[in-house]
Amino acid sequence: MSLGIKRNIPLIDQHDKNFMYGGKFGGNFIPETLKKPIDDLTILFAKLRKEKKFLYQRDHYFKNYIGAPTPFIKLENLTDHLGGAQIYAKVVSEANGGAHKIYNATVHCLIAKKAGKKYIIGDTGAGYAGKMLSMAAKEFGLKCKIFMGAKDIKRQRPNVEAIKKNGAEIVPVTTGSQTLVDAVSECMRYWVSNCDTTHMCVGSTVGPNIFIKICAWSTAQISRELMQQVKEEFGKIPNKLKLINCVGGGSSAAGFWNEFMNTHAEFIGVEAGGPKNSKLHAAPLTNGSKIGILHGAAQYVIQNKEGQIGSTESISAGLDYPGISPLHCFLKDAKRAKYTSASDEDALKAYQLVSKLENISPSLEPSHAFAEAIRIAPKLKSSEVIIVNSCGDSLKDKDIIKQKLGSYIR
Numbered sequence: 001m002s003l004g005i006k007r008n009i010p011l012i013d014q015h016d017k018n019f020m021y022g023g024k025f026g027g028n029f030i031p032e033t034l035k036k037p038i039d040d041l042t043i044l045f046a047k048l049r050k051e052k053k054f055l056y057q058r059d060h061y062f063k064n065y066i067g068a069p070t071p072f073i074k075l076e077n078l079t080d081h082l083g084g085a086q087i088y089a090k091v092v093s094e095a096n097g098g099a100h101k102i103y104n105a106t107v108h109c110l111i112a113k114k115a116g117k118k119y120i121i122g123d124t125g126a127g128y129a130g131k132m133l134s135m136a137a138k139e140f141g142l143k144c145k146i147f148m149g150a151k152d153i154k155r156q157r158p159n160v161e162a163i164k165k166n167g168a169e170i171v172p173v174t175t176g177s178q179t180l181v182d183a184v185s186e187c188m189r190y191w192v193s194n195c196d197t198t199h200m201c202v203g204s205t206v207g208p209n210i211f212i213k214i215c216a217w218s219t220a221q222i223s224r225e226l227m228q229q230v231k232e233e234f235g236k237i238p239n240k241l242k243l244i245n246c247v248g249g250g251s252s253a254a255g256f257w258n259e260f261m262n263t264h265a266e267f268i269g270v271e272a273g274g275p276k277n278s279k280l281h282a283a284p285l286t287n288g289s290k291i292g293i294l295h296g297a298a299q300y301v302i303q304n305k306e307g308q309i310g311s312t313e314s315i316s317a318g319l320d321y322p323g324i325s326p327l328h329c330f331l332k333d334a335k336r337a338k339y340t341s342a343s344d345e346d347a348l349k350a351y352q353l354v355s356k357l358e359n360i361s362p363s364l365e366p367s368h369a370f371a372e373a374i375r376i377a378p379k380l381k382s383s384e385v386i387i388v389n390s391c392g393d394s395l396k397d398k399d400i401i402k403q404k405l406g407s408y409i410r
């Protein structure tokens, strides 16, 4: 089986009949009880994504509810400060709610309505996926439950408050590491017993194939806008262009790169390297993790010798996940994207520098991407262009930042 990417097929559709990308990533490793709901959702989404009316509704909500297009700006001060490549940001944090998670949440609510479901559930780590799903559920009149690890509830207070304000119930998850990985597991477990009445939204490009598809199809809006903005700014796609994105589950990166898949643009994904003085991290691609099954899909996943899911550590709740989307495993093996990691300390420094010099203040997740941009920009020529997806706002991290740096600037 060739691992190559086929030019004329959308990335999300490049799987085989077993829903595997490159013959080895993804699939539907699900309990028998979920087979029918997953098949139904797969059929419904395949139909909806071809329907003009559905696409019209999606675009209507993206524009009027989410506020598309989000800005594309040159970071003049950062560029001058570092010397070297020109640095730009796609300011996705300007989307309604403050992060890219709103695209997936909105599309899932549209689908839930079409499926005649009254209830919607979802997982969250950084709290953004939960906040966005609770917002969109309110907009669409759906009752909403959010599964969130107890550790993340403590460290992402502003988003927790927002979820409650939107009228959603938070289900604290106290199993395992009490972070995103456990929240996704609990959410899926709940869905097994409630799928007749309830629609499930998976908050990233992870899980059984249909959730990867819906999520990446939704976040692709980011690169549709960016392609147009790049052409307006430069008159063409610059000869040397790097698109840098943080990767947790991988939904913002997949959306940021999608339209550029068949161009010469270079893709750099930045995983969470964890604290410098710790062996723990949340960077399965950078650290050569083996393939395992997590949340219904085969992927590179942090695991111990016995194949049990391993512990992770990251300052960023949104990146603190042992697995990674099968789409990114595929892009890595096909050598279409490169992956690296940034430490907690470098992400904090990047947050501080960008917030001090520019009019944006990235959350700790995109601060990992900025850390990589800051590392490589001085080594590049001024004709080269780096675009960073600033996919979240630092406000949700103000407690951690204050604790680590002594002050919070925005």
Ligand SMILES: Cc1ncc(COP(=O)(O)O)c(C=O)c1O
Pocket (backbone or CB within 6 Å): 099, 100, 101, 125, 126, 127, 128, 129, 203, 204, 205, 246, 247, 248, 249, 250, 251, 252, 253, 317, 318, 319, 363, 365, 366, 391, 392, 393
């Ligand atoms: C702002 C932000 N960026 C990035 C991520 C990582 O998720 P993904 O890799 O799916 O974009 C999260 C996850 O919660 C997030 O909140």
